[in-house]
Amino acid sequence: MTTPVRFTYGDTDASRRGKNLLAHLSITLHHGTHAVTVPGLLDTGSTVNVLPYNVGVQLGMVWDQQPTRVHLTGNLARLPARGVIITGQVALFPLVELAFAWTQSTEVPVILGQVNFFMEFDVCFFGSQAAFEINPKHKAN
Amino acid sequence: MSLTELFPAIKMLPRADKLRLMQFLVIDLAQEEGVPLLTADAEYPIWTPLQAFEAADTLLQMLKTHEVEK
Numbered sequence: 712m713t714t715p716v717r718f719t720y721g722d723t724d725a726s727r728r729g730k731n732l733l734a735h736l737s738i739t740l741h742h743g744t745h746a747v748t749v750p751g752l753l754d755t756g757s758t759v760n761v762l763p764y765n766v767g768v769q770l771g772m773v774w775d776q777q778p779t780r781v782h783l784t785g786n787l788a789r790l791p792a793r794g795v796i797i798t799g800q801v802a803l804f805p806l807v808e809l810a811f812a813w814t815q816s817t818e819v820p821v822i823l824g825q826v827n828f829f830m831e832f833d834v835c836f837f838g839s840q841a842a843f844e845i846n847p848k849h850k851a852n
Numbered sequence: 853m854s855l856t857e858l859f860p861a862i863k864m865l866p867r868a869d870k871l872r873l874m875q876f877l878v879i880d881l882a883q884e885e886g887v888p889l890l891t892a893d894a895e896y897p898i899w900t901p902l903q904a905f906e907a908a909d910t911l912l913q914m915l916k917t918h919e920v921e922k
Binding site: 754756757758759760761779780781782783784785786787788792794796808810811812816818819820822824825826827 | 897898899900901902903904905906907908910911912914915918
């Protein structure tokens with residue numbers, strides 16, 4: 712068993728400092744020889760992980776080389792998306808493979824959702840303390 | 853004009869105008885307080901893909917295939 716790592720909520724809007732705290736998690740994404748560290752929004756309401764277009768490009772991915780089409784919902788439904796698998800690392804935990812819906816939107820944050828971020832990590836929110844703790848899932852022997 | 857003088861006139865208003873008056877007052881007070889309001893002609897992004905079950909199934913299948921190919 713690993714020890715959970717605690718993070719505090721972060722500001723998303725510098726002009727509203729302290730008024731717009733959200734559970735953002737710093738995560739390093741790896742694809743091939745590329746790596747980028749980004750704030751990921753822990754979004755338990757999101758069915759899937761979402762990767763904005765520009766972050767995918769930073770990871771060296773080429774849109775036309777991603778054959779798997781993914782249909783998103785809500786505001787993202789009007790834009791095409793592709794399924795991609797990326798390696799992610801949180802804190803000093805082991806690397807995990809994360810499937811993302813790579814959208815053409817550059818406005819959306821990196822969203823960490825049910826498939827498959829919350830399948831790989833156990834997260835406990837302490838909303839009143841504006842903090843959360845995270846731990847890799849327990850793997851049965 | 854005082855509020856006491858206004859009341860009879862307000863009472864005479866049709867229902868729709870009373871509702872408009874309420875809406876006007878709520879917006880006016882919110883603007884004075886600096887509360888941001890939603891407007892009908894603006895688009896507000898909600899990025900969370902709720903209930904994107906088809907996308908979830910696709911991604912889970914990709915992960916399974918990836919696991920087998922490793």
